[in-house]
Amino acid sequence: xxxxxxxxxxxxxxxxxxxxxxxxxxxxxxxxxxxxxxxxxxxxxxxxxxxxxxxxxxxxxxxxxxxxxxxxxxxxxxxxxxxxxxxxxxxxxxxxxxxxxxxxxxxxxxxxxxxxxxxxxxxxxxxxxxxxxxxxxxxxxxxxxxxxxxxxxxxxxxxxxxxxxxxxxxxxxxxxxxxxxxxxxxxxxxxxxxxxxxxxxxxxxxxxxxxxxxxxxxxxxxxxxxxxxxxxxxxxxxxxxxxxxxxxxxxxxxxxxxxxxxxxxxxxxxxxxxxxxxxxxxxxxxxxxxxxxxxxxxxxxxxxxxxxxxxxxxxxxx
Ligand code: SF4
Numbered sequence: 001x002x003x004x005x006x007x008x009x010x011x012x013x014x015x016x017x018x019x020x021x022x023x024x025x026x027x028x029x030x031x032x033x034x035x036x037x038x039x040x041x042x043x044x045x046x047x048x049x050x051x052x053x054x055x056x057x058x059x060x061x062x063x064x065x066x067x068x069x070x071x072x073x074x075x076x077x078x079x080x081x082x083x084x085x086x087x088x089x090x091x092x093x094x095x096x097x098x099x100x101x102x103x104x105x106x107x108x109x110x111x112x113x114x115x116x117x118x119x120x121x122x123x124x125x126x127x128x129x130x131x132x133x134x135x136x137x138x139x140x141x142x143x144x145x146x147x148x149x150x151x152x153x154x155x156x157x158x159x160x161x162x163x164x165x166x167x168x169x170x171x172x173x174x175x176x177x178x179x180x181x182x183x184x185x186x187x188x189x190x191x192x193x194x195x196x197x198x199x200x201x202x203x204x205x206x207x208x209x210x211x212x213x214x215x216x217x218x219x220x221x222x223x224x225x226x227x228x229x230x231x232x233x234x235x236x237x238x239x240x241x242x243x244x245x246x247x248x249x250x251x252x253x254x255x256x257x258x259x260x261x262x263x264x265x266x267x268x269x270x271x272x273x274x275x276x277x278x279x280x281x282x283x284x285x286x287x288x289x290x291x292x293x294x295x296x297x298x299x300x301x302x303x304x305x306x307x308x309x310x311x312x313x314x315x316x317x318x
Contacts, residue, residue, distance in 0.1 A: 006071055006171055006203045007034040007057065013065035014049075014056045022278050026052040028227035029066070031304070036170075039197065039204040041218030041235070043211055043250065047274050049227040050207045054173045057205065058090055059083070070171070088118040091164035095176035097156035101148040107134075107159055108144035115166040133162040136199075138192060154185035161192065165200070173205045178213060186210075190217050211254050215239055220310075223247045226285040227277055229304050233311040243313045245290050246270075284316070292317060 014027040027049045034040045042050045055061050057068050059075050068075040070086060078086055094100040101110055108130045121129060131141040137158040148156055164172050178186040190213055208214050214221055222232040231244040242248045249268040272289050275281055281288055287297040296316050304314040
């Protein structure tokens, strides 16, 4: 494993048993790495496996196969003390800030929950630390004694971020952190995450179906389709020269804020829904929606190949 990688995911699989005979292959052999200090965006339609992938990386789900290495250690075979250490170094920010905050606890106690487990502070230090975290996320010390229902959606997500930062993590998985927020607030939260990353040297896995926000925050982007990685490249390459037909369709659907350009551009319309991951199609899982599908696509599963430096694509066209 390269020393630059904080996370290395190797052939990761997460399958769920559904009923007696069916298996849902939510993540089915995915490999990638995340370098220290970088943001890897993970995109795809709902049901593509991106959140399951993130949660398996964090050890919330056990793996069905493959490995996740965090700073060289296999997350899924850590002993008790290694797990405790990992939990303080790797945190999560949830999609729905309200559902993830206990309504009976004050904001101060919510922020300090993880801190109380992993770090030991005297009461005055604890309070100072909470107030410092509130300031870091753009709130003030007066919010410490409030309750979640007294805050707006954006403020609650700021609390979710402060809670994650409280244990001084190196890695944060941001699981659709803006999709439950008003559009006007989304950019503020993304900009806050970018600012905190610079200040604290954080590493992010940013999961979202919003490709324009992912473009704004990510260094590299992975595109998932039905449990597999379809394409992985630097932000610039992926948005300017997407190769996989699925990536091309997703990118062509991003609205352009210029009405004239928007009216003239050719959009690639994605037909149909994502097929069920319980019985995915043979060969290329995208073939039923792909305008370039050939005979081979129904017979052979394309593997993720490096087609240009640091540009990986799983498609028989390349
Ligand atoms: Fe389309 Fe075939 Fe490429 Fe799949 S492998 S994306 S079906 S051309």
